[in-house]
Amino acid sequence: MPKQFWLNLPVKDLNQSKAFFSELGFTFHPRHLNSEDMAGLVIGEAKVMVMLFPEATFKKFTGQEVADTALGTEVLLSIDAQSKEEVDELVEKAVKAGATAYSKPKEQDGWMYGAGFVDLDGHRWNVLYMDMSKMPKA
Numbered sequence: 001m002p003k004q005f006w007l008n009l010p011v012k013d014l015n016q017s018k019a020f021f022s023e024l025g026f027t028f029h030p031r032h033l034n035s036e037d038m039a040g041l042v043i044g045e046a047k048v049m050v051m052l053f054p055e056a057t058f059k060k061f062t063g064q065e066v067a068d069t070a071l072g073t074e075v076l077l078s079i080d081a082q083s084k085e086e087v088d089e090l091v092e093k094a095v096k097a098g099a100t101a102y103s104k105p106k107e108q109d110g111w112m113y114g115a116g117f118v119d120l121d122g123h124r125w126n127v128l129y130m131d132m133s134k135m136p137k138a
Helices: 014-023 055-062 084-096
Strands: 006-011 039-043 048-054 076-080 100-108 112-118 124-130
Touching (some): 014 048, 014 084, 084 100
Parallel strands (some): 006 048, 076 124
Antiparallel strands (some): 039 048, 100 112
């Protein structure tokens, strides 16, 4: 059975991406701090790792071209927030750091509040606060 899970994302400029995610308050795994070839973005209490690789390195792993994020979405990365205010703050920080908001903060289905941004490389991030006490019962 697998012990870890991580995602791999291609980036155009690793140092710019590291600076961008640092401005959002994310941390990086110490194993890769001095690497010019990869960065391990650590997300959440489960410490899911999002590995950032220069596009050339990513192409070697996949044996394919990198998807053109201007033409389509290859993945939607969703992260939770502890409050509506945290959703607003994170998206605001992302935009100030160079991202583009693709979805302004709004209520959804009476129990979710969310917004989204596109990072420097066109990857889409969805930020959600979910009030589980209002979640519809199945």
